[in-house]
Amino acid sequence: MITAGTAAEARQVCTHWRSSGETLGFVPTMGALHEGHLSLVRLARGRCDRVAVSIFVNPHQFGPAEDFSEYPRTVGSDTVLLEREGVDLLFLPDASEIYPRGYSTWIDVAEVSEGLCGLHRPGHFRGVATVCCILFSILRPQVAVFGRKDAQQLAVIRRMVSDLRLNMEVVGAPTIREPDGLALSSRNRYLSESERIESAAIHRGLLRAAGLAESAVGVSSSALRDAFLEEMSGHALLRLQYADLVDPATMEPMPVLDRRGLFAVAVFAGKTRLIDNVLLDPGSGTVEVETC
Numbered sequence: 682m683i684t685a686g687t688a689a690e691a692r693q694v695c696t697h698w699r700s701s702g703e704t705l706g707f708v709p710t711m712g713a714l715h716e717g718h719l720s721l722v723r724l725a726r727g728r729c730d731r732v733a734v735s736i737f738v739n740p741h742q743f744g745p746a747e748d749f750s751e752y753p754r755t756v757g758s759d760t761v762l763l764e765r766e767g768v769d770l771l772f773l774p775d776a777s778e779i780y781p782r783g784y785s786t787w788i789d790v791a792e793v794s795e796g797l798c799g800l801h802r803p804g805h806f807r808g809v810a811t812v813c814c815i816l817f818s819i820l821r822p823q824v825a826v827f828g829r830k831d832a833q834q835l836a837v838i839r840r841m842v843s844d845l846r847l848n849m850e851v852v853g854a855p856t857i858r859e860p861d862g863l864a865l866s867s868r869n870r871y872l873s874e875s876e877r878i879e880s881a882a883i884h885r886g887l888l889r890a891a892g893l894a895e896s897a898v899g900v901s902s903s904a905l906r907d908a909f910l911e912e913m914s915g916h917a918l919l920r921l922q923y924a925d926l927v928d929p930a931t932m933e934p935m936p937v938l939d940r941r942g943l944f945a946v947a948v949f950a951g952k953t954r955l956i957d958n959v960l961l962d963p964g965s966g967t968v969e970v971e972t973c
Contacts, residue, residue: 682764684771688819691772695733695820698769703730707822709813712736713753713867714762717857721826722766724854728824733770734763735816740776742808753867772820779815787811790837790844793932797833797945798956801922806837813838814845822849829853830864832943832958836932858884868953876950879916883948886912887959890944894961900938902926909946922947922954929960938963 685691695705706725710718725732736759743749756773763771787807794806817825825842827835839851857865862884863877872880886909893908894900906924913919926935929943938961945958 682760682768682771684760684773686773686775687778688774691733691770691774692819692821694770695731695822698731699821704824705729705731705733705820705822706824706826707816707820708732708734708826709816710734710736711738711752711867712759713755713870714759715857715865715867717828717830717865719762719766720857721828721854722763722768724852725824725826726767728852729822731769732767733772733820733822734768735772735774735820737772737774737779737812737816739779739808739812741780741811742805744802744804747802748868748871753870772816779812788814788841790841793836793840793930794833796927796932796934797923797925798947799833799932801947806834809834810837810841814841814847817842817847817849824850824852826852826854828856830856830866831956832929832945833932836930839930862888864955864957866955868955871953872950876918876953879918880948880950880955882912882916882919883946883955883957886910887944887946887957891959891961894938894944894963898963900963902934902936902938902944905938905944909944913948918951920949922949926961 683694698705706729708721708725722732738752740749788810789807790810799806827838829835835853842849842851861881863880889912890905890908905926909924924946926942926944927933928935935942941962943958943960947954947956
């Protein structure tokens with residue numbers, strides 16, 4: 682595995698691969714890797730000749746009161762995991778490499794970024810879109826893989842790639858979960874033992890909302906929220922931030938489930954913010970539990 686710390690080094694490697702006719706798949710991460718990240722790597726490997734992974738804890742997607750300084754940084758163990766997966770390039774830039782002195786360009790993806798997490802984390806998706814566009818420009822992958830764990834992020838990146846004609850494919854990968862249903866997340870390591878136990882109720886709440894959607898025609902967003910909150914009741918360590926039904930492509934609110942919809946939630950377990958969702962398709966009578 683090649684490790685590059687500068688944009689010039691990473692660009693040179695990727696340019697050589699492209700000139701040799703090889704396709705490049707890319708997985709951007711903030712490190713603290715787990716099985717969910719590795720599943721993205723495997724998906725990219727199955728679609729492309731070469732796979733690049735970046736590890737960069739992006740300061741511009743954290744709010745002033747968020748956990749940038751405490752965010753887990755485990756580059757040593759991450760590197761071992763990526764080598765085992767046969768990753769071809771690990772891009773490890775520092776902040777000055779991504780945002781050099783005088784940097785002043787930012788990307789705002791309107792509308793799709795404004796609800797759900799965007800409403801509660803102002804500036805977050807501006808930071809996500811900007812850093813991803815920079816990384817795409819450096820590496821120029823044909824395919825970029827993101828987890829459906831972050832459904833709104835996926836929608837933002839797809840809109841940006843489409844609007845800016847970046848000539849690449851954005852692939853959404855299934856979410857990997859713990860046996861009790863909790864979606865894998867780097868932030869799960871923040872949870873205390875009791876918070877971890879109670880957090881499993883998030884998945885159960887989504888399944889309860891999904892069951893309501895399967896049994897009722899034209900179920901309302903408020904009814905789905907109530908069903909979810911029924912499962913949350915009795916869990917003193919969990920606090921709801923939002924539970925909303927939206928269009929999965931545009932993130933626009935849906936008062937009623939009259940077409941395919943995404944029921945997305947954000948819940949605090951103690952001080953740790955967890956996000957999850959269920960994808961509902963009233964026409965098929967099926968649901969697909971993923972995370973947002």
